Amino acid sequence: MQYLVEQGSSHREVLEKVRARYGDAAQVLSHRMIRSGGFLGLFTREGVEITFYLKDDAIKESEKKRIDVEDDKRRLLERMNQEKALQEVLSEVRSLKEFVADGASRPSAHDSEHPTLARLDQLLEENDFSPVYRAELIARARSEFSLDELDDYDSVEEAIVIWIGDRISLPPLPRESKPRIVVLVGPTGVGKTTTIAKLAAMHKLGIEQIPVQSVRMITIDNYRIGALQQIETYGSIMGLPVSSVETAQDLRQTIAMYRETDLILVDTIGKSPRDAVRLAEMQQLLDACGPAAEVYLAVAATTKTQDMYDVFRQFEPFRYRGVVVTKLDETGRVGNVLSALAEKGKAVAWITDGQRVPVDIETAHPLRFLMNLEGFRLNRPKLEERYGSVSLSPK
Numbered sequence: 001m002q003y004l005v006e007q008g009s010s011h012r013e014v015l016e017k018v019r020a021r022y023g024d025a026a027q028v029l030s031h032r033m034i035r036s037g038g039f040l041g042l043f044t045r046e047g048v049e050i051t052f053y054l055k056d057d058a059i060k061e062s063e064k065k066r067i068d069v070e071d072d073k074r075r076l077l078e079r080m081n082q083e084k085a086l087q088e089v090l091s092e093v094r095s096l097k098e099f100v101a102d103g104a105s106r107p108s109a110h111d112s113e114h115p116t117l118a119r120l121d122q123l124l125e126e127n128d129f130s131p132v133y134r135a136e137l138i139a140r141a142r143s144e145f146s147l148d149e150l151d152d153y154d155s156v157e158e159a160i161v162i163w164i165g166d167r168i169s170l171p172p173l174p175r176e177s178k179p180r181i182v183v184l185v186g187p188t189g190v191g192k193t194t195t196i197a198k199l200a201a202m203h204k205l206g207i208e209q210i211p212v213q214s215v216r217m218i219t220i221d222n223y224r225i226g227a228l229q230q231i232e233t234y235g236s237i238m239g240l241p242v243s244s245v246e247t248a249q250d251l252r253q254t255i256a257m258y259r260e261t262d263l264i265l266v267d268t269i270g271k272s273p274r275d276a277v278r279l280a281e282m283q284q285l286l287d288a289c290g291p292a293a294e295v296y297l298a299v300a301a302t303t304k305t306q307d308m309y310d311v312f313r314q315f316e317p318f319r320y321r322g323v324v325v326t327k328l329d330e331t332g333r334v335g336n337v338l339s340a341l342a343e344k345g346k347a348v349a350w351i352t353d354g355q356r357v358p359v360d361i362e363t364a365h366p367l368r369f370l371m372n373l374e375g376f377r378l379n380r381p382k383l384e385e386r387y388g389s390v391s392l393s394p395k
Helices: 011-025 056-079 082-102 115-126 131-144 153-166 192-205 227-238 248-257 276-289 305-314 335-343 366-370 380-387
Strands: 002-008 026-036 045-054 180-185 215-219 242-244 263-267 294-300 322-326 348-352 361-363
Touching: 002 011, 011 026, 011 045, 115 131, 115 153, 131 153, 131 335, 153 366, 153 380, 180 192, 180 276, 192 215, 192 227, 192 263, 192 348, 192 361, 215 227, 215 248, 227 242, 248 276, 294 305, 305 335, 366 380
Parallel strands: 180 263, 180 294, 215 242, 215 263, 294 322, 322 348
Antiparallel strands: 002 045, 026 045, 348 361
16 A cells, blocks of 8 residues: 655645546545745745555556656756746735735635535634634644545534533632632623622522522622612512622621621622723722632623623733623624633633523533524534533523
């Protein structure tokens, strides 16, 4: 058995070369992307290299063709000289200048892609996945599947979904402490106060297999009109005490007063991620919660990907251990959220998808996000076997 390598500018071109020279005797083993051409390391072109082999009984028949091909290559290399290479470089420079001057856009990545990968990339784009996230998934599929395997769309689609699920990170289980202090921070308008109320109800009532616990709520949001009244209303309905504090000393004393409580939930002031001074002031106040406090960042699922990156970065000083994705019911796309979480290495702790307390909240689960993907055919039994089952029935 003889192994050979052929190169070209695209999969189709290389396959046509191989078939023309060796016919059905050639059996493709693998393919990879390469860089070739150019001059002095500049202006190289992207190409494809395919490794294949010839069956022993076909080697003799194809030997003459292979020798002819090698002779053609040798004659071609002999004709190439420095002047021709220089002319090629100058031609590429002129083309580049025309490209920049005209403001032309690059051709679509789908144009020369395998149909399966092009279709899946388009589907990822429709789900609002970021260009970087999509490129990583498509590159992985290109490297792990041979050309023949790429023809099986369902298998590649299933792999893509699993890779998305595998990149959804959950925070580690909290350390046992009493009281457990949970602080929720985030921009204005993402639903922090409502989420605090939902978390309080979850733990007080023992929802989602959480043991029934004693709960207290503290708010430092004394500036927003109606904020204190809103959380006090929630507390009154659930029969939970609510304390309002303005200084670090007040917060420290209130926590000390609740030291026998199982869970203390702290609601904070909504701040613009660009308001660095106010964020620093709030961080100093929250230091009174102590080093064992768990800080979580609330972000709305409707937030644009780039804005989500900014929120993650601006709230980094709070050392949040996970993210709460709110308002999932207000968007039909989750790609922006999953892209930002994966690219920035953030874990997701809870999901909220409505205003009802405590119904519209649940512990984060990969399957919950995957089932929101549009256009993908999901193998739910296989996904549940991998990630565990979760109730997804309408609420």
